[in-house]
Amino acid sequence: MTRPNDLLIEMQTRMLRIRKFDERASKMVKRGEIPGTVHTSIGQEAQVVGACMALAEGDYMTGNHRSHGHPIGKGAALGPLMAELTGKATGVCGGKGGSMHLADFKVGSLGESGIVGSSIPIATGAALSSKVLGTGRVALAFFGDGAANQGCLYEAMNLASVWGLPIVFLCENNQYALSTPAHTVTAGVIAERAPGFAMPGIRVEDGQDVLKVHDAVKTAVDRARAGKGPSLVEVVTYRFNEHSEGLRLGTDYRNPAEKEAWMKRDPVKLFRAYLTDNGITDSAALDALEAEVTAEVEAAVQFAADSDYPDSSVAFKHLYTEPFGANL
Amino acid sequence: MTRPNDLLIEMQTRMLRIRKFDERASKMVKRGEIPGTVHTSIGQEAQVVGACMALAEGDYMTGNHRSHGHPIGKGAALGPLMAELTGKATGVCGGKGGSMHLADFKVGSLGESGIVGSSIPIATGAALSSKVLGTGRVALAFFGDGAANQGCLYEAMNLASVWGLPIVFLCENNQYALSTPAHTVTAGVIAERAPGFAMPGIRVEDGQDVLKVHDAVKTAVDRARAGKGPSLVEVVTYRFNEHSEGLRLGTDYRNPAEKEAWMKRDPVKLFRAYLTDNGITDSAALDALEAEVTAEVEAAVQFAADSDYPDSSVAFKHLYTEPFGANL
Amino acid sequence: MTVMSYLGAIGAAQREAMETDPRVIIMGEDVEANVYGTMGGGKSRADKGDFLQLFGASRIRNTPISEEIMVGAAAGAAMTGLRPIVDLSYSSFLYMAMDQFVNQVAKNRYMFGGQASLPVVFRSAMFFGLNTGAHHSDRPYPMFMNVPGLKIMVPATPSDAKGLLRTAVDMDDPVLSFEACILWGLKEEVDEQEYRIPFGVARTHREGTDVTIVGISTGVHAALQAAQKLEAEGISAAVIDPRTLVPLDSETILRSVARTGRLVIVDPAHTTCSAAAEISAIVAEQAFDCLKAPIMRVTTPDTQIPFSPAIEKQLYPDAAKTIAAVRKTMDARARAA
């Protein structure tokens, strides 16, 4: 696949946004500036951005608890995301959602889900809308290797397949669900479950390479948009941080050598090297980009800090159409 | 596989029991002698008996709404089954269950389920018991082609596979779920979903042949008992009656030619021919067997008719250990 | 006006909605074949009014037996421009999709700060009283009442069914419709024109001065029969049907209790944490000073539903039990001045 240079730069930009945003969020959790916890996508940026950038702007996307990368990858503005994490009224969900429930409908982000597997049906429904209304939009559902054992995924795959829905099931296989190694709770290979549901299953072994991910997902998206139905794409990757920030587990469920080997394959660094090695851009420009993104993240943090908390009455808003029962 | 003659005769006996029992039950529904409705296994006897007789006596089995064949195939006495259908106190569940909820723990029948798919996890749990307690028992879960689209099946297959549980997932593919043709709502081939969960998937194309079913299920049961884990067996068959007795659907969802072709392959008649053609037994003996089974069914009907209805207080029994909260 | 059955009224409302708005679709198991009789026409595809013929396979969708994806996909479709009606057939199958109901359908508008709208209706029938055993006889609306974000309708008559269902489809909030199978054949004159019945407005079937009987679903009919018999004894009973449990028109109930001082609630759900419990608690908190006697619940006792016809029917609320409860409240020593 040939890709214009600005697309390549945009990939690196979005990966950097995720990296810097999540690094900042991690710090803020530890300092108590973000209540609760967050699950970072650090180490998985290529997998997130490669997938998101295979989608068109009007396409739909749903995600999970490892949540910031998805809307950022889909193009959401950082300020309202950060404000959401801190529970401010200017947050993308008005402070009602928090880290696990980011959603930015403006960019087709229909919502992250704190319940593992639970957002997959939502994406399937978005694909149904597209098909019935003929809008040509594609839906993509992000979920983890852990979520791949939730039954609703197979109900979704079956339905999408028989109805020929334009959807991509995107499994972020970071090889662990919390402390549980995927191979101990997953029979066989996730991507190989696809043929049983009459759809292609593609496994991207090197999920640290944004272009490989982009290739695979683009193929699936094109297929969906062409009316040929769903695909399952499994991307093998690794999370660099703990399952969630601040969590401390006593057991060494991840072997240090394994961790070290994967951390050497930092997707942001790898792609930086690719961009310079291939003369797409140079180090100076990339340093500038990095500084720019850092500033963007700092501005988001500032925006959040400057914002007010929601008024207490907001807790009672948005449960139903308003005023309550308006649509009688 | 070589099979002793008495096993072959027992197969025909059990198939006849199911046939005669269900024919009688169908009549009784129409006459109002059985409340509600029943779902017969007429036409599917080979699939039911071939599977059940691959199990040992102490093995476990769960089923679904198409329910009488399973316990009969597993060796349950007919009287308490018929009494259950008529809501009598002598019913196998004391009249509390009815047609869709037969269970006869004495023969390892852990319960039919009116909720499509819902008994599959129960069989999986029975296999877990066997494994943890080391009892060597195998569990078999009967479910339809319709149920094959319930997510819990895939959760069960995955769990059974990673834990190496001794279970056989037995899909009775009679090609329709109520009025819905399986191919319109099922992506791909059900048996082909097994490899994705790292287990063998066997499709028995001729489910009207009790020996073919027995062979396939026996292989799966042996595998389970040897500690090699679960299998999925899909048996293609056909129900001769309407989805449930008394139901009248206006649409011709089943093509008459298709129906006729399948009805020619009556499993009871086919196996009768096999038994005589191969000199296992003769027509006279088989006529006698048929008369015997008819008498057995009539005796069951009489047993039910002679039995009392449960006392009204029974409605309040068996919800918990008794007296309520006994196990404080 | 035309005579319509309860089931026919549901079909009529669905047809109206389908004709009015192309974004309305129907999905569910066996909806193409009109197995349960709410998809228009007769029982044959050749019949006039058959939904599949009228609206086509893109809008009348047979689903696999996969309740979780059915409910979740309808929610996702509702969030992106469709207005699905999901036919879940029996209410006992809703549990299969409970996570989608609670964690997606009920929460998405709220969690996302109002970004999502969920114009979706989930229809199901409660098959109790028909000897189908414990797996098909549930009346599970109380557990959904405990989930903020859902709206719940429990129509008791053909005209209410038609008007409420029409409103439900037009509404931008998710609605669960619990229909009672034993009412399917009930007939009355129904306006064949479009009309809508607002949610949160109870129907007062009878005014009365001695006791207020609140009936829910089939309980409405038990209440009406009871009230008629009580009249002969000189007891004047008001009969109120909330029609929607969320939102609940507590004002109408409180107003009636203010007049009668006595309350009996007839609710076919299991006793514990039933709709009857909720209505009782509201009245005990907000109209205590008007009460002259204990609040009585006529509900299904907390046992599962047995199959045997000999022992099933005794469990459900009926006119006799309602009358007994009313007598008890009338006998209770008058406490107010």
Added chain:
Amino acid sequence: MTVMSYLGAIGAAQREAMETDPRVIIMGEDVEANVYGTMGGGKSRADKGDFLQLFGASRIRNTPISEEIMVGAAAGAAMTGLRPIVDLSYSSFLYMAMDQFVNQVAKNRYMFGGQASLPVVFRSAMFFGLNTGAHHSDRPYPMFMNVPGLKIMVPATPSDAKGLLRTAVDMDDPVLSFEACILWGLKEEVDEQEYRIPFGVARTHREGTDVTIVGISTGVHAALQAAQKLEAEGISAAVIDPRTLVPLDSETILRSVARTGRLVIVDPAHTTCSAAAEISAIVAEQAFDCLKAPIMRVTTPDTQIPFSPAIEKQLYPDAAKTIAAVRKTMDARARAA
């Protein structure tokens, strides 16, 4: 006696049960790694008391993230000789397995005429009040109370947690244990020997003569704080913790209300069809003549749980709201003689 935390007490009860009966197994997500701290020892496998070390991988089973099969397989295992404890981590994940809870776990003994026994315990923690947003903050016990066949415990203290959980494991009926995450760190002296607390027996934390406060789960602590403050004002409040919601010890509540004439129920569940609604309805039916004032519920209002720390905490019952409710009942015009 030893000082134990609420979480430690749960671990201790599980360890006792595992040691006593080889049929007891524990299954759940991440139980091997002791992520939630109830699987013995410390946070490291090397620590003394680690369950995986003590009981081995056959009895301490990490499951896939598949709640439906987890619950259903535990039920099937319980029907065939095991006595599983299922760790479902957060209560918000129970919905995933709702069909198995309602249609198998609750119904199998009944439907099969007593052939099945289901000695199985389902543990989960309610994470509300910790800024985890709507998906992790549920308190869903009321919906399970509406399902006959399940038993439900809601321990509020370490000693109750240990004694009730031990009983639950020994019992031949299915039990759901709803543990409150905000109580995890609560400490008190607990008997390290085996002991069992019967189900259906409320704990009277304080006797009182003016008002009865029934507290559920975290509501017990709000009630106790309120009672202490009210004492200074000369108001004598009884505080009762039912400890198990099914079976519910309504006698103890009714006896107390007979004495005080006033009832306030503090229940962190959503208001509609809450445990508080049920207790209110029981009292309004069975102890009406003793009541001097409206029955007040202090519950979480019927909205979902927002993430922002600025607006979440206001929603839950606390001592101040309990005091306000008590004051209201005290002010209510005395009605009885």
